[in-house]
Amino acid sequence: MMPMLAFRPLAAIANAVVFLLAGVAAAGPNVVLVRVDGKALAEPGAGVARFSQAVAGPTVAADQAELLSGRHEFACGVSHMREGRNFVRPDAPLLPEAFRRAGYRTALAGEWRLGSALPCRAVDRGFEETFGAEPDGALDGRWGVAAGSTAELRKREALRWLGERAGDRKPFFLAVDWPAGEPLAGLLRELDRLGLAGGTIVVAGGKPSADAAFPENTTAALAIRWPGRTDDGRTVEGLASWLDVAPTLAAACGLEFPAGDGIDLGPVLAGKAELPSGRKVFLHAGGWPGDDSPERHASCRVRAGITVACTTTGSYRARGAGPPRRRGPAGRRRSTPPRARRSRMRGAAAPRPAAGASRC
Numbered sequence: 001m002m003p004m005l006a007f008r009p010l011a012a013i014a015n016a017v018v019f020l021l022a023g024v025a026a027a028g029p030n031v032v033l034v035r036v037d038g039k040a041l042a043e044p045g046a047g048v049a050r051f052s053q054a055v056a057g058p059t060v061a062a063d064q065a066e067l068l069s070g071r072h073e074f075a076c077g078v079s080h081m082r083e084g085r086n087f088v089r090p091d092a093p094l095l096p097e098a099f100r101r102a103g104y105r106t107a108l109a110g111e112w113r114l115g116s117a118l119p120c121r122a123v124d125r126g127f128e129e130t131f132g133a134e135p136d137g138a139l140d141g142r143w144g145v146a147a148g149s150t151a152e153l154r155k156r157e158a159l160r161w162l163g164e165r166a167g168d169r170k171p172f173f174l175a176v177d178w179p180a181g182e183p184l185a186g187l188l189r190e191l192d193r194l195g196l197a198g199g200t201i202v203v204a205g206g207k208p209s210a211d212a213a214f215p216e217n218t219t220a221a222l223a224i225r226w227p228g229r230t231d232d233g234r235t236v237e238g239l240a241s242w243l244d245v246a247p248t249l250a251a252a253c254g255l256e257f258p259a260g261d262g263i264d265l266g267p268v269l270a271g272k273a274e275l276p277s278g279r280k281v282f283l284h285a286g287g288w289p290g291d292d293s294p295e296r297h298a299s300c301r302v303r304a305g306i307t308v309a310c311t312t313t314g315s316y317r318a319r320g321a322g323p324p325r326r327r328g329p330a331g332r333r334r335s336t337p338p339r340a341r342r343s344r345m346r347g348a349a350a351p352r353p354a355a356g357a358s359r360c
Contacts, residue, residue, distance in 0.1 A: 028102065028253035030165070030196060031173045033067070033095075033245070034187065034204035035110065037151065037180035041204055041221045045185035048202075049230035049269055051240040054222035056208050058285050061086040061113040063208050063242060068094045068114075068175075070246030070260030072282065078114065079286040087115035088125065095246050096126025098255040099173040105165065107131070109158035110177030127175075131157035151179035159190055166194040171253075178204070188225065201226045201252060203245055218283055226252070229269040236268060238275025 044050065057063035061081050062073035069076050069092055077089035088094070096106045109131040112122040122130045132154045158176040165172045178184065184204055191197040206220040222240050224230055243262030250257035251264045267273035 028104075028171055028255075030171050030200040031099070031249055031253065032162075032187070032191070032200060032202045033173070033175045033249075034178045034184065034202065035063075035067075035176075035207045036178045036182075036184070036204060036221075037207055041184050041206065041223055044204065044223045045183075045188040045225070047227070047231050047233055048184075048188075048223045048225045049232075049234055049236055051222045051236045051238070053238065054205065054220050054240045054242070055218045055281050055283070056205065056220040056242045058208060058218050058283055059287075060111070060207055062286065064113050065092075066242045067245050068096065070095075070243055070250075070257075070262040072243070072261050073286070074284070075261075076114075079288070081113070081287070086113055087117070087120045090119045090124075093258050094125050095249060095255075095257070096122075096173060096175070098126070098250060098257045099253070100126045100128070102253065102255050103170060104253075105168065105170050105172040106174075107158075107161050107172070108175045109154040109161065110175060129161065131161075132177075149179075151177065151182075155179055155182070159187075162190065162194060162196070166196060171199075177207075184223075198227050201249065203249070205242065205245075224248075224265070224269060226269055229266070236275065238268075238277070239279045239281065240265065240275060241281045243281070 041050075057066045057073055059081050061078050065071075065073040065076040065078040065088055069088075071092070073079070076092040077085075077087065079085045096108070099106050106127050107129040108122050108127040111132065112130065114120060114122075114125070118124060132150055154177050158174060161174065176187075178187065188197065188202065191200055191202070202225040203222075204224075205222040208218060208220065220242070222242075241262060243260065244265050245262070246257065246260060247262045248265040249255070251266055263276070268275055
């Protein structure tokens, strides 16, 4: 079995070559992707569509992996916050790489939780410039003794970078961590002032909280400003996910990006479709101990008529008719004994994934 941290150097080299060859400017819209510390979005501003329900990954690493890949974090190799198990797989497709290949300028003003060593750093995975991202959220050395909190410095650098793009012919992709409690409307007003608002899609959502228990910390706000599609500032009913951001932006910008576990929200925002009724999204806390491989916990499943959440020990909490069933080492199905099942039930229920979604 291949080790969990078996990197593929050729994948990183291939990405670098493609980035160097991406010299033709794309014609797509600009994109600003905002993650806010905390669940709430303070004063999102006018012309912004908000989703009545949205879920993020269970940790900041899982959240970032889902957001940038459109895939369940396990499919990207992310199963923990540390011990190298937060390192995204080099062959996992990420949005910033797709934007770079399309000729976009790219920057990250925020933390990077998906690896602090080659070939998993932010600069290896599509971001031309980073501010406060390496390693694992620490301040960049170039900032020296600049005054202010990390969040404020990231905000300052993001706004400076946007100002430089005002006279640039190339479209851009900016990912930024916005300070908690800071009105999002301030960022939108700056885009207006720079004359960039009409051609810029802004996606904003709350990051999961490290202080909240799983899966309560996966409930997050999600809002999108897309000129021409969200001008009425309506609330979209239904369940959305961070998994939907990558396919939505890829379709909007005409990027070559493989299909994942999310859905394109563009038709929903245009009023031509609705979010799937009864949609479910699969969640798993991850973080199992030691060097256990994901295969050890591959018994975690969601079945029709039952909702199951998997905790860090691989146990279940079920709602619905009948006990959850697990596969034994040889693939044989076996029911968990009632007493043992009761003793291991913990956590809260998580919904079932959409059809075709990746499963751990």
